[in-house]
Amino acid sequence: MHAANGGYNGTGLTLAVVSTLVFTRKAPLNSQTRNQSKHGRSPFLAGIGIGALLFGMHSLLSDTSTMILWAWEGYPVRGPLPVLHGWLTMAAMTVGLLSGILRPALITTWSLYGVGCLGAAILTACHNWSGYYGGLITAFYLMAVAGPFITAAAKENPAVTFGLGFFLYNFMVLFHVWVVAYAFVPGGPLVRERTDWIMITMMLLIGLGVFNLRNRRPHDHITSESRPAPQHRRYHTLALCAINLFFLATAYLRFPPNDYKPYHEDARVVTAGIWTVHFSLDNHMWSSEYRIRDLIKELELDVVGLLESDLQRIIMGNRDTTQFLAEDLGMYVDYGPGPNKHTWGAALLSKFPIVNSTHHLLPSPVGELAPAIHATLNMYDELVDVFVFHSGQQEDVEDRRLQAAYLAELMGSSSRPSILLSYLVTKPLKGNYNTYVSETSGMHDVDPTDRTRWCEYILYKYLNRVGYARVSRGTITDTELQVAKFVVPKGEGEKAQIAALDGDPQRRNRRVQELDVPESWRFPTMFQGKGVRGHRYHVFNAPRYYKPA
Template identity: 70%
Template sequence: MALPKYKDKDAGVVLAFNGQWVSWTHTAIAYTAFLSAIIVGCGLHYRKIVQNEWYGYPDEWFPSVSATIGDRYPERSFFMFFIAITSGPRFALVGLWYLLTARSGNVLPKAIALTGLIRTVTCGGWTYITSTDDHQWHDILMISYLVFTIPWTTGCIALSPPTNPRAIKYRKYLAGCFFGTLVPLIYFFIQHKVHRVAGAYTMYAFFEWALILFDVGFDAVTALDFDTFEVTVRDVKGASKGVNTSSMPTAVLEKEKERATAGVYSTAFNLSDGLDIAADVYHGFVFWSVLTSLGVVIWYFPLWHMGISGYEAFVMSTVAPVLLGIKPLRSLIVKNQRIAHLVASLAGLLAYQVKDPAHRLFTVGFGVWMGCLAWAATLHSDSVQPARLEARILAWTIGLLMSSIAKFAWHTNNPIWPIMHAENGGLNGTGLVLAVLAAFRFTRRSPLQSGGDVGVENKRGSALLAALGIGGLFFALHSLLSDTSTMILWVWDGYPIRGPVSNVHAWYTIAAMTAGLVIGVLRPSFVTTWTAYGVACVGAAVLTVYSQWFGYYGALTLAIYLMAVSIPLIANAAKKNVAVTFGFGFFLYNLLVLFHVWVVAYAFVPGGPLVREHTDWIMVTMMALIGAGVFDLVWQNASSSNTDRRRAVRRRPGNMGHRKYHLGALGLLNVFFLCASFLRFPTNDYKPYHGKDRLFTAGIWTIHFSLDNDMWSSEYRMRNLIKELEIDVIGLLESDLQRIIMGNRDTTQFLAEDLGMYVDYGPGPNKHTWGAALLSKFPILNSTHHLLPSPVGELAPAIHATLDVYGSLVDVFVFHSGQEEDPEDRRLQTEYLSKLMGSSPRPSVLLSYLVTRPLEGNYKTYVSDVSGMHDVDLTDWDRWCEYILYKGLRRTGYARVSRSTITDTELQVAKFVVPDAQAEVEAAWDATAEVRDRRVQEHVVPEGWRFPALFRGEGVRGHRYHVFNEPRYYNY
């Protein structure tokens, strides 16, 4: 059939209406769906739909969207009826938008149209699968909807026809309101869900409804564009062909759109360029993964030798760039970058296949050596071209961001580390394949110079000052930003929660790092000023001195600065003698790494007492070194003439097209992080194993920094044993892993989330201890952290926590005593802790590492009238370190479980019944030793009080009841 001619408007037309009615229909029905539901809901079930899991009316007085549309009949039916009708105009709206914006050879309109379709489907998902039907799938589809809203919104702004400046303006305003609303929305949700603040959910509901209004309003703006259509569909004004009927110049409108979308959609997407950037970023991720793994595999050896082992020398693997001072070798590496990068990736990531710990360390050390050498050579080679150099530096720094995000998604372990494998959640094989492909893609371009000296103009300033800056910068990035929870744990000080939490607020760190990178690229001249440096120094001081939210604000300030200043500092270092800037720079970095350990390990290293507990000295040194690098940049700028600066500007290439891909990579990584954050959001489903019996099982375990005897990360194996023993409250010792040498990890995050437990990390990494942590199935109402007297030896950490156990207040103490070589320290610590326990009038349990023999020495102070505590088993003669003491509780059982190869210390557990009536409480306090220690046979004990039979005899996986060969039971 022949199509009617364009001018014959009525030919073949049965029905014709203006395209804007699609938009108005969609807007009216969508708003009707939500408004009818809230009107009917408030009229019929007001008090029920404002009720949440913690509070009801009058504390909460405005219903959330989910409660309104999903919980009650008939408001749920009203909503579903109208939202179903909305789907027709919605699909038509997406289709018309595609027809309006489609251009031959332009992929973006197709991508945005696909995004709009997926977004519409996910909208149907979360509206028809309500939180009452299936809370998990409702949330997954809701988050997916929000995720796809990001490209839909920015893409619509980028594709807005230049014929309609009013539509562009409205889209920018509504998009800004939509994304701006997400910040208070998340804040009040956390206040409700985590902190249980009365009224917070009402505030959350207001922002949730605002999102609906802004979201539908954004799509309603299409009415201003669709008036150019009439349906059959025919374009009656020519806007879909790019004809500009507006008085405002098209170039001005395009510039406004580019500014609104940060230039991400400013030019056509090129698949090859996109793959280049993806490969570059992943290759940077591989470098940081291998570098951050080196400390962990080194730490294994002094850990088992209980002192310097000699393997610590591998920390110097990073100084390989010093070899680039040899001109023939520099030329060889520069000309063979692909081999160097490929060898670095293969060695670092294949190390997990090496079973012998020493050989695995050698392999990782070689990977770090080659990685540092290859990256320094690449940066040196590309330093003559600013755009290419910037792309390399962004790959390196975004790789760090990706490493931090991957660690968050894997509960602070990197899935491609050599301490990971399939059995403990590793993705080493997948990571290796991608790394090889990325290395080939990363090195596909020829080097820009052969390895000779860089041009004379790039030698201004001092290579030594640049090296100082590199040393301080890399230490700061590694020690503070290689894991999102590190700085949060610096400011953690116990319950009630008064600061950020690792699995809830970690995105703030990622957002700060992202903002810093954007500032460093777009405004490098700002971050290299003394004003910016001074602000960063204040941030570092606030982080070091203060806790809670104020301390974390200092951390975020420092994070922004470190990521921003990394761009000009690394660029400056690449243009000088890289043997000095990176070789000597990494040497200084290594000295800071050792300093970073010495402040805690002072009792085991030569000269350690000189730097004992001086994290403040580390921060001052770090910022001073960065300041030296900044001084070099300021000096160069001051010494350059105006003519030189003008020439530099003229020589700078105008094509910085890589930036849009890097910004896109940053956006995608942030979206991935938010999805991981959603999956890790605490469920508050903390149920004890034997609630009907008012019984809780307590345990103490020295976990040896979560590295097993074969150098594998041991969280999964620990989780399995804790779960199978049905432990409700457990103290973990040697649990602070937030240092470079330990991988900046936090085992408690995985255990707490997987087992459904509250967690108190204990004294943070800036408190200079080996760590003490508490995990509990019961709410932790209050906790205080103590550093016990240690005039000579290592610091002794303690946690004093009050738990709500079946409605009764029970105190739990977790404590790690000083080492055997310092008897005076241990005596002072014994007196301190005994008085602390004695000061509690509540039933109490001590989960501890005491370094004393039963019934001898300091033991008699721990178990005394001063503390009021009793030994869990007076006849257990084989103990030396771990002890469980108690008072005011009915102790019903005690067992010792062998460790297998998880650590070097067994797991001790005890069962207690919390007295219910006052008479039982008094009986527990007043029971004589004879009554208290009366042993009974297992069959006498109620079944709910018994230990699992799984570990009898040979047990499972190397875990069994040992010493007694069976659990002991008591009754009185």
């Protein structure tokens, strides 16, 4: 982050310096207790517990959306939502932290450790509300043991406890990246899709920390003198209550109105786009959410598929770009397969209500998992299916063949008007292209004469395709934004006219000039010529328009 994209680096650095100066002017917090800690405890076990604790807090609790997206399974909504229910994560963390401060002896019992393990198992294995309940238990337990763990570690040699702790933390961070990046890293296939191993390892290491706390002589019990002073407890409680009230007020202000309208409702036009956003990191590795939002808004997109959109990992900052875009643009959102599904992400934003959606992990015996969303949208009282899909890598030929066959069958199973927003990794009119565009799928290419594509494609059926454009990426990502305009047929007469074009590609693909189409069918003029901020109509240097003869 920096000032241009909403960062407060200067403010944060100033506060850090002031806090450091204030803290270092006081006596060390462990000055009176360090020499009293040698009662069978081990600095190595304390460091192990700290490392697992830091990883758990950072990977699961640094954003209230993270565990909610672990449990997300699509529409109709059967589980928690980030804005409406994110406060529950904060509440569980608050109760856990206060419990660790006020009742440390209770928190460090083996029975409560078992409850924490049960919560982690439920979070890993279950979905919707059941999975999230496990997440709340995990949040409570991680925050509850934080106080006792840090206190025990501070009483030992910090070079050992925190040095070892951060070493193990870094190992766990790599571990939780390896399970999804297995196709690109050494030894990756050994831990492919093993998030369960990560959770088991984390809880076992935390168990060693609990063992260290309980491994003391009988007289080394937690007394009232070792707890925070009453005034400190009151301060902690009031501060946490204030944070929760602020969080609740913010959630109320962000409450979604769910009354979103498409840009050209009177003309029954749908503007759809596909964009690989590269984890909302631009070519210089700066956060790009605001520029993504601006381009989507200026192009008047009603439906957009976002690929490489899963940011709920430590290396991506545990950010929730899709929720940010949905709120700022006034759109419904399907976040796609969650971070525990081991993909790089696929998401769908829509001005139209999402009636139903399912998530698919396509066959990937060798390479990275290929995510897909199959959503049914209510477009002008007509049900239209939208597919968002990211194919496997070029090197994995068999993976891509299996994925093409799977998706063709999936699209062919729908008798409704459909749009595919995709990343296919194929040349036009060759190879797997002829599986995606086939009698099995029933889909048509948005422009069969566009021979310069390789990754992104838009396909459709039973809709009147009226426009197509390719917009340069600027510095936001490494992939362009492709956009198409469709008119949703109204009544049986219009549907019959579109159906009659299925067997007549010459009439269906008849191109016309921009002046020959209504104003509502046209793309914005601001991207003509040199465009704005590095975004312009490129390849053809202008949009293409279509009007059947």
